[in-house]
Amino acid sequence: MKKNIFKEKKILITGHTGFKGSWLTLWLLLKGAKIIGLSKNINTRPSHFQLLNIKKKIKHYQVDLKNLSKIKKIINNSRPDYIFHLAAQALVKNSYDNPIETWSSNSIGTIHLLEALRKVKKKTFVILITSDKSYKNLELDRGYKEDDLIGGKDPYSASKASAELAIQSYINSFFSHKNNKVFISVARAGNVIGGGDWSENRLVPDCFKKWSKNRFVDIRNPNSTRPWQHVLEALNGYLILAKKMTIRPRNFHGEVFNFGPKNFDNNSVLKVLKKIKSFYPAAKWNIRKNKKFHESNLLKLNSKKAKKKLNWECKLSFSDNIRYVTEWYKSFYDRKQKINICKLSSEQIRQYEKIK
Ligand SMILES: NC(=O)c1ccc[n+]([C@@H]2O[C@H](COP(=O)([O-])OP(=O)(O)OC[C@H]3O[C@@H](n4cnc5c(N)ncnc54)[C@H](O)[C@@H]3O)[C@@H](O)[C@H]2O)c1
Numbered sequence: 563m564k565k566n567i568f569k570e571k572k573i574l575i576t577g578h579t580g581f582k583g584s585w586l587t588l589w590l591l592l593k594g595a596k597i598i599g600l601s602k603n604i605n606t607r608p609s610h611f612q613l614l615n616i617k618k619k620i621k622h623y624q625v626d627l628k629n630l631s632k633i634k635k636i637i638n639n640s641r642p643d644y645i646f647h648l649a650a651q652a653l654v655k656n657s658y659d660n661p662i663e664t665w666s667s668n669s670i671g672t673i674h675l676l677e678a679l680r681k682v683k684k685k686t687f688v689i690l691i692t693s694d695k696s697y698k699n700l701e702l703d704r705g706y707k708e709d710d711l712i713g714g715k716d717p718y719s720a721s722k723a724s725a726e727l728a729i730q731s732y733i734n735s736f737f738s739h740k741n742n743k744v745f746i747s748v749a750r751a752g753n754v755i756g757g758g759d760w761s762e763n764r765l766v767p768d769c770f771k772k773w774s775k776n777r778f779v780d781i782r783n784p785n786s787t788r789p790w791q792h793v794l795e796a797l798n799g800y801l802i803l804a805k806k807m808t809i810r811p812r813n814f815h816g817e818v819f820n821f822g823p824k825n826f827d828n829n830s831v832l833k834v835l836k837k838i839k840s841f842y843p844a845a846k847w848n849i850r851k852n853k854k855f856h857e858s859n860l861l862k863l864n865s866k867k868a869k870k871k872l873n874w875e876c877k878l879s880f881s882d883n884i885r886y887v888t889e890w891y892k893s894f895y896d897r898k899q900k901i902n903i904c905k906l907s908s909e910q911i912r913q914y915e916k917i918k
Contacts, residue, residue, distance in 0.1 A: 567805055569594035574642040576600045576627065576675065577649030578620070581759040582691075584611035586646060586797050588904070589911050591619055598640045600633075601649055602626045602667075610758025613903035627671030634678040644804055645688045647675055650722070654695075655763040657718035668721035669728060676732040685743045687807045689800050694752040694789065694822065694863050695719040696726050705826050705864030708750075708818040726818075733816045745811040747803055751796035751821040752789030752863050755883070757890025758907065759793075765831060770891040773844055780850040781835070787828040789863050792883045794914045795876045796821050802872045817871075822863025824876045837881060841888040877917045886910055 573590055577583040578599030587597050597620040604612060611617075621640065625632045627649055650668045651657060657664040672690065679688065697706045698713030712727070714720035729748055737744050755766045762768075772779040799821035807814040839845040868874040878886065890910065893901045 565805075566593050567808055568644070568801075570596065571643040572596045572598065572640060573644045573646065574598045574600065574637070574640060576645070576647045578622075579604050579609065579611040580648060580652065581606075581610060581756070581761060582754065582793055582797065583646075583648045584609075584614060584758060585756065585793050585907065585911075586648070586800070587611070587620065588614055588616060588907055589794075589797060589801070591616060592908060592911060597621070598636070598642060599623065600625050600627075600636060606760035608760055610760075610903070610907070613758070614907065615904055626667075627674050628666055630674045630677060633674050634681070637678045637682065641682075641684055642686060643684075645675070645679075645686065646691065646800060646804075647672065647688065648691045650691075651718070653761060653763060654716050654718045657716055657721070661717040664717045665721045665724075668718070669724045672725040673728050673732070676729065676736075679744050680736050682744050685811075686745070687804055687811070688744060688746045689804055689807075690725075690729055690746060690748050691800070692726055692729075692748055692750050693719070693722045694750050694820070694861055696723045696750055697861065698723070699861055703862075705822070705862040706820070707864045708820055708867055730816070737815070742815075745807055745815045747807060747814050747816070748818040749796075749800050749803060749821060750818065750863070751799065752791060752823070752861070754791055754793040754796050755887050756793030757887060757894065757910070758903070765834065766887060766891075769835070769838070769845065769847070770895065773842070773846070774891075774895040776844070779847045781831060781847050782851065784832040784835075784849050785830050787830050789822040789826070789828050789861065790834060790880075790883065791821075791823050791876055792878050792886055792914075794886075794911065795823075795878060795883075798877075798914070799868060799872070799874045802874045806872055819868045819872065820863040820865045821868055821874065822865045822876075823880075824865075826862040826864070827876075827880060828862055829880060834884065837884040838888050841885055842892060877914070886914075 579601040712723040
């Protein structure tokens, strides 16, 4: 992206304290945007958001999406130019333990945001982040396309698919009149990895937590394949989409985009581990199969639409993706370096931006 359209713009990021949200907040701060962050809590310890030490540089709201009146107030008062909606209960395993929290955050939470937007009279560009898991997983060996069926077996996937139904219904019912100023697109990315994630039951954080204590990590499904991509790849897609929406709002209103690895480049958990080990020899694991809860085996995203309409595609090779991730955690856990996290993450963003 050449021209910086985000400078001085007011940008609301929901889920700004989370893994992806904290990277997006930092990236947009580097671009000179004015950030309004809205999240329920600081959801991990350690937390990338806290380590970045950027709370004073943004307007920070600790608010639950379930609180409609507060969401309305924040949107009315802050009048953002852009909204990136990432807040969600984002973990499949947690969704089995807390289905009501998952449904209310992911589905009702998204509806509350849309409801709050109905009163907005100012031009606002909204990017709603759902998931590759919104697709009804038919275990097909082809990439899922944006117009494939949505659905989900576990509460997380179903709540994201249901949010998508609500989004399309709101667009058709409330954001399609000729004076409409609120432009909405949906972004579906696959599994993202990157430094600064400490969520439970995610491969990369689980591994580095154990390895930092010189322990083995137990691997549930070594042959599961996922569309692994670096967090900056997906965020770059969201930023390009926002830019395109700004230029041609009507062309992108109501559109859905997949953001997945190039050439359906899915790799197994085992391949990811072996690649990490090539950069980080202390990596070690045991295979312990566990079938306690349903996890889909195969999900590929077809991202041709993003390539064609946004000229977006992943820039990092599989190896560079894993190298970025490994270098980040290595720097963090190597205390001797007394690392400045904001500098470390900013440097990765700058490096990434330079890649053609
Ligand atoms: N990480 C991935 O691999 C991945 C893959 C596909 C889609 N996504 C989607 O991307 C988004 C961000 O994912 P992440 O990995 O950064 O998640 P995360 O778990 O790291 O962060 C979640 C964020 O949402 C906030 N939140 C949760 N419930 C809330 C509520 N009720 N009200 C207000 N805030 C609430 C948390 O405070 C936190 O800031 C989510 O919508 C997720 O479903 C993530």
